[in-house]
Amino acid sequence: MTVKELMERVGITETGRAIAYIKDGLEEINMLEPTNITTTRIDIDENKRYYDIPMDSVQITDIRCKNHLNSKDEYRSIPRMIGEPVVEDADQELI
């Protein structure tokens, strides 16, 4: 469906307003039911604990690490930790 077709169904004539609402709607759809999924791979650095979440992510659906519980370079899902480890990170103040 094109933007024009949607505008005709809704009965709206302002293109800018329609596109703004469409973008909101697409985000809302992906919040409720992720339809557009992508992956990104980033380097793990020694002694670096904090990693950014990509700016275009609406919802994280999985976090995997290479060689997690295997030694075959496979990516496997990692668990979410309840609480924080007692060993603080060197760049704790740089969060």
Place this chain on the structure above:
Amino acid sequence: MSQNREYAYFLKGNKIALVEKDWRFGGGQTLNAPGLNDVGQTGSTYWKSPTEDASLGLELEYAYSPNYNIGTQHAINQNKFYINGWTVVDGYVAFARGAVTRGATDWTAAPFSTVTSGTRGDTGGKTRDYIVVRNSSKWSGLHRIQNATTYGLLVTYTKTSDRVFGAGTTDFDFATTTNTIYNGDTNNPAIGFGDQFDAGDYILIGGSDASTGKNNGIFRISESNKSAVIAQNNIIVDARVYHPDLGTDTTPIGTEAVDTTPGLVDETDQTDIRAYKIIHEPNSYVLTDIDVLLDEGDEIDINSYLSKALVCYVKARIAEDSMNMEAKEYYMRMFREKIEKHDTSKVWGKKATLPSRSAIR
């Protein structure tokens, strides 16, 4: 063989905190490694920050809003370009790529000029040129191009509050014998390079013309001297990094090339040179030919049933604008109902459950 590792994560603000159990099993005795250390365990049971580097070790899978359409097969160095990292120019995010010729990529020359003149995306001048970045820890996603430079930087309209060192049109000096970059006098602004960088950081130099621009490019810093004397507050570089162009370079495409002979040439009192600290992300890349949702003719990248849900959503927002709350709630209910129906329509047949990792087998 790679080492067996154990990771976990938790969320800290808008960041992912990655931790690793500092506990290793030996790889096993072999003829080459017959010691007892090769069968025992090492480390402790503490969770710590990752104990070793791992190239592309963290994979994030996430949902994104499809307000753009990539819609074409991308080919390396035609409409997909690996970059060496990013920096900040006047508060805007900029992506940097080194090159073997003249040190830094000229984003205005072919093939790189497709970032502003792609044939399948929203073209027609720099006001409507978009790129999608992948494999960047922070900037994966859609960006609009503000300026494609000749000195390696692709400046976007993405605003950031991150502060990364950058200096333009200022007074730099280069010493060829020691591969040193410094500020030889106290002309304003008197920049102490050693104060701004640490060993292991990367710097982009652009705008140098000495000996066909040999001082341009992205360099790895091996030493940072933090003297109180500005002229001695310098950095020493030990390598030039870049992504190879298609041609005779033996480095595989997509792998960052590291030339351990930086090849700086003597140059003094240059006032037209720019220097930026580069946040090094050598596996990230830029996609061009992006079609963004901008006008009435653009296709919305969802299937036909979900587009009906989207119609309900837009109707709800219009009803809300006119303070018709009853109609707004009605259409929002219709919207959610359609999403749920779409969600369950894909589930069919028998279900199987997998035993958990800790189950008895």
